[in-house]
Structure formats: C-alpha cells, structure tokens
Amino acid sequence: MLLVFDVGNTNIVLGVYQDKKLVIDWRIATTTQRTADEYGIVVINLFEKAGLDYKDIDAVVVSSVVPNIMYSLEHMIRKYFKVEPLVVGPGIKTGINIKYDNPKEVGADRIVNAVAAHDIYKRPLIIVDFGTATTFCAVGKNGDYYGGAITPGIKIASDALFERAAKLPRIELIKPPTVICKNTVQSMQSGIIYGYAGLVDNIVTKMKEEMRELKEETPYVVATGGLAKLIATESKTIDEINPYLTLEGLRIIYEKNR
Numbered sequence: 001m002l003l004v005f006d007v008g009n010t011n012i013v014l015g016v017y018q019d020k021k022l023v024i025d026w027r028i029a030t031t032t033q034r035t036a037d038e039y040g041i042v043v044i045n046l047f048e049k050a051g052l053d054y055k056d057i058d059a060v061v062v063s064s065v066v067p068n069i070m071y072s073l074e075h076m077i078r079k080y081f082k083v084e085p086l087v088v089g090p091g092i093k094t095g096i097n098i099k100y101d102n103p104k105e106v107g108a109d110r111i112v113n114a115v116a117a118h119d120i121y122k123r124p125l126i127i128v129d130f131g132t133a134t135t136f137c138a139v140g141k142n143g144d145y146y147g148g149a150i151t152p153g154i155k156i157a158s159d160a161l162f163e164r165a166a167k168l169p170r171i172e173l174i175k176p177p178t179v180i181c182k183n184t185v186q187s188m189q190s191g192i193i194y195g196y197a198g199l200v201d202n203i204v205t206k207m208k209e210e211m212r213e214l215k216e217e218t219p220y221v222v223a224t225g226g227l228a229k230l231i232a233t234e235s236k237t238i239d240e241i242n243p244y245l246t247l248e249g250l251r252i253i254y255e256k257n258r
C-alpha cells in the first residue's frame with residue numbers, strides 16, 4: 001500500500017492507497033514542534049484505529065510547502081515505515097512543464113494539483129486551492145503550468161479583522177442568510193464569504209481571458225482545499241469541487257517515478 005502526505009501550512013492531509021483506490025484519509029494539524037517519534041505515534045495510532053497495519057505500507061510520497069517540518073517527517077518515515085520517502089521537488093517526474101520564472105519557487109502542492117487535474121480532466125484548467133492561502137493556477141491542455149495568483153486565505157482574512165479591530169470578534173465561517181446583515185457577526189460573515197466569492201470570480205474570469213490569448217480555450221475550473229465547499233456554492237465560475245485532487249496527484253507522481 002502507498003501512503004501519501006500533503007503538508008500544508010495549516011493541515012497535513014494523509015491518504016492510504018491500495019493501487020488506485022483511496023482507502024482512507026486523515027487530517028492532522030501542521031506543527032513544526034513535533035518530533036519524529038511524536039509524528040510516528042500519531043500516524044501509527046491513526047492506522048490502528050482504522051484497523052490497518054502500518055507495516056503494509058511499502059512506499060511513501062510527500063509534498064510539502066513547510067520546509068521546517070521535513071526533517072522530523074522524513075526521519076519518522078524512515079524509522080517507522082522503513083522506506084525512503086519520495087519527496088516532490090526538482091528531479092521528480094511530473095509530466096508538467098513549469099513556465100514559472102524560477103520553477104523551484106512554485107509550491108509543491110500547486111504542482112501536485114496540476115498533475116492530478118491534467119491527468120483527470122485532460123483539457124485547459126484553472127485550479128483554485130482554498131488552503132491557508134488561496135492559490136489559482138492556469139494549466140494548459142498539454143500540461144503547461146503557466147502560473148497564477150496567490151491571495152490571503154479565507155481564514156487569514158477573517159482572523160485579520162478580529163486581530164486588528166478591537167470590536168470585531170473571531171467568527172465562524174458560515175454563510176449568513178442575506179448580504180445586508182443587522183449584527184456584527186453576520187456582517188463579517190457576509191463580507192468575507194460574498195466578498196471572497198467575488199474575488200474568486202474576478203480572478204478566474206481574468207485568467208480565462210489571458211488563457212484565451214494563449215490558445216487555451218474555455219478552461220475547466222476545479223476547486224480543492226479545506227474551504228472549497230464554503231465558497232464554491234457562492235461563486236459563479238467554479239465548475240467542480242475535487243476534495244482529493246492533491247492526494248490523487250501524489251499517487252500519480254508515485255506511479256510516474258516508480
């Protein structure tokens with residue numbers, strides 16, 4: 001069985017694959033404080049609770065946008081799973097042609113998403129990943145990664161209001177019934193959620209115009225990430241949510257590099 005890790009700035013998402021089938025997935029907090037043994041305990045506990053044997057794992061793939069965590073995580077994988085992890089980065093086969101000024105600068109999660117979306121949909125794409133940051137990526141029909149945009153994540157935006165304005169509380173990210181709201185909490189929810197949907201639609205619309213000039217016609221818009229569902233229902237430009245895009249990309253990268 002294959003174990004994949006998607007290390008984001010807020011969460012580490014783990015998935016176990018039996019061939020092409022995702023058997024189970026878990027989400028744990030990203031903290032740079034944990035040691036290799038502490039990560040080992042957490043991950044092995046998850047396996048045991050799910051009735052899976054961690055000794056059945058014969059390969060591990062990791063993508064990370066948090067360099068500080070990699071020492072502990074890689075050490076844990078070698079010590080407990082007894083395999084050398086495949087870490088997504090320079091030298092790994094992806095089938096994606098990165099057109100960034102400096103290809104090493106692109107977040108590994110964005111490349112992994114592009115690998116999965118290109119493999120699954122085989123057409124021009126815009127990928128929107130609602131994580132700690134929200135990222136937008138333009139991918140051509142032949143796998144060209146053109147680049148995209150990065151905006152503050154939804155939770156970062158709402159936490160900033162709480163932290164910087166004395167009378168604004170920390171809010172739950174749920175959609176209020178109306179845009180015109182009559183109390184502080186709902187007014188903030190309205191601003192964040194309806195405002196963010198507009199942000200998404202504006203960036204996607206402008207990216208589509210630029211992609212048309214690149215002869216990448218009518219891109220399909222795929223959303224992923226922890227907060228995708230919240231915005232996708234309100235946005236007019238998102239065609240589909242694929243919550244497992246990054247995990248699928250990690251599995252595909254494993255197959256390309258084995």
Ligand SMILES: Nc1ncnc2c1ncn2[C@@H]1O[C@H](COP(=O)(O)OP(=O)(O)O)[C@@H](O)[C@H]1O
Pocket residue numbers: 007008009010011012030130131132133155225226227
């Ligand atoms: N299933 C979920 N429901 C609601 N919020 C979620 C869920 N999963 C993650 N989140 C929140 O979404 C944000 C981004 O999460 P995630 O996509 O895991 O980010 P990252 O990849 O940057 O770690 C975080 O603030 C997290 O608390």
Ligand SMILES: CC(C)(COP(=O)(O)O)[C@@H](O)C(=O)NCCC(=O)O
Pocket residue numbers: 007008009010065105106107108109110130131132133134135150153
């Ligand atoms: C933009 C990101 C912070 C998003 O990470 P996430 O929200 O998933 O934690 C990450 O992809 C990253 O650090 N990228 C490097 C810069 C770039 O892609 O240009």
Ligand SMILES: [K+]
Pocket residue numbers: 008109129131225246
């Ligand atoms: K992510």
